[in-house]
Amino acid sequence: MNGPQLEGGYTRIANEILERISTMPLNGTQFRILMVIWRYTYGFNRKEHELSQNFIAEASSLSERQVRRELKRLVEMKIINVVKEATFSSARVLAFNKYFDTWRINQTTEDKLDHSTEDKLDHSPPDGLDPQERQYKDNIKDSTTPLPPPEENCGGGDFENNEEEPDEPKEIGEVYDFYQNNFGTISPFIAQKIGDMVDAIGPAMVVEAMKIAITNGARRLNYVEAIIERWVATNIRSPADIVQDEERHKQNTKNSDLDSFRNAKNISKPPDIKKLEEQFREVLG
Template structure:
C-alpha cells in the first residue's frame, strides 16, 4: 500500500523564510536530522519548546547517542537551539528552536548562495529582478566586487575542508584496519564539522601513537580538547606539548622521591647480591671434588 500522508492528519508549520535560511547553511547531516525531529515535536504540536532526551532522539533518528550528543551541543553552541531548562534528575533537557537566523553561527554554503544569486539575476524563480543599481555588477577593471570575492573565498575554504575530511577517512581506513561504515563516517565527519579535519587527523595520530585502535579513545581526546576550548590545530599542538611536559616533570619528581625513600645498601648486602662477592678482578673458579 502506498503512503498517503494528509495535512489533516497532522502537519508542522514552518515559515518558508526559515526553510530558506536552513537550506543555504552548512549544517551536517546529523544536525539537520536532529532539527527535523525538534521541529516535529515543537512546531508540530504548536509549542515553542519540548524536553528531548538522547534516548528519545535516538529512537526517532537512529543516530548513535554519541552523534546526538555532539549534534545537539553543536547546535546549541551555534545558537540554533536554545536551552530553556537544564536536565534534572528525572527530566530531559528542554530545547527550543531559535528562529532568529541572524544569530546563528553557521557558515553559509557558498554553492547554494551562488545558485540563489544566479536565480535572482536570471529571474528564474519568478521573483522580482534586481534593480539597475544591483551591487553584484562587476566593478570597473574586471575585478569582482567584495561580495562575490567573499563568496569565492568561502567556496575555496569549503572545498579545502571537504578534501581534508576525505584525508581523515582515508587515514582511518589505512591505519585502523577497518572498513569505513556509516557510523565511522558520521563520527569522523561530525567531529570534522565541530572542530576541523586537521584536528581530527591529529587525534587519530595520537590514538595510534598510544597503541590504541578504538574510536572511543579518539573521542576522549577530542572531548578533552573541546572541553578545554582547544579548537585550532596550533592550540592543539601547544596543549599536547604542555601536557606532555607536565607528565615528564611529574614522573621525574616521582622518581626522585622513590630514590630518597630507598634505604642505602650495606657493603655486606652488596656482597650478597654480587656474583663476585664484592671482589675485584679475575675470580678463580672453585674445583669440585
C-alpha cells in the first residue's frame, strides 16, 4: 500500500516562511488554523479564499469558539489578513501575510498572555520545564480539555460574548447533523453554504429555518437561505423574534380580512332593474 503521494496534491510553501513560523510563539490552536488556511489557499495555488469560521472549525476539528478567538488574534497579529469582510451570501476572504516583517507578534502575544484566562503562562515555581516546553504543554491542554463556561471565560483576552442558550445548537456540527437527518447528504458546497448562514445569523436560527422549510414541505437549501435572508433584513435574530413576527403576521392578516369585510358591506346594492324600466318608460311618454 502506497502512502500519500505528491501526485495526489501538495501545498507549496516557501522554506523561509516555515522557518520563521517555527520560531513564533503561537499556540496549538493558532497553528491548526494556520494549517487550514494554507491548505485552502496555497494548496490550491491561490493567495486568498473565502473561509468561514465554521468551515475552519470543521477542517481543524476545533470548536467554533476556539476558532473565533484565535483567528481574531492571528488577524490582530497581522499573520492573517482579512481581504474582504463577510456578507450574507459569502464568507470572509482570508489570506496569509507572507511579509513577516509586518507581523505584530511581541505586542499582541504578550497582551494576550498577560490577560487571557485560558492562555496565560504558568508563573508557579519551576517544575523542571523550560518556558517553551511549559508553553507547549499548556497548548496541548488547551486543545484537549473542555472550555470553561462563559462566566469563567471572560478574561481580558476574550473580546466576544460567548453566552449561548443551553438548549440551542452550539456548534455547526449539530446543524450539519440536522441537515443530513432531514434534507440529505452534505457536499463541500453545501457545507460552505451552511457555514455562511451560520456566520450570518447563528446555528440555532439556521436550524429553525430548516424546521420551517420542513413544515412547509420545501426541503431545499435555497428555501432555507430565503428565510434567513428575510430574517437578517428584518432584524429577526432569535426564536423569540420569530414568535413575535408570526404574531404580527397573524394580526395583520386578521386586520386585512376585517377591512375587506367592512368594505364589502359598504358596497351599494345593485339598482332595481324593474324600477329603472318604469322610469325609462315615463320619460318616453
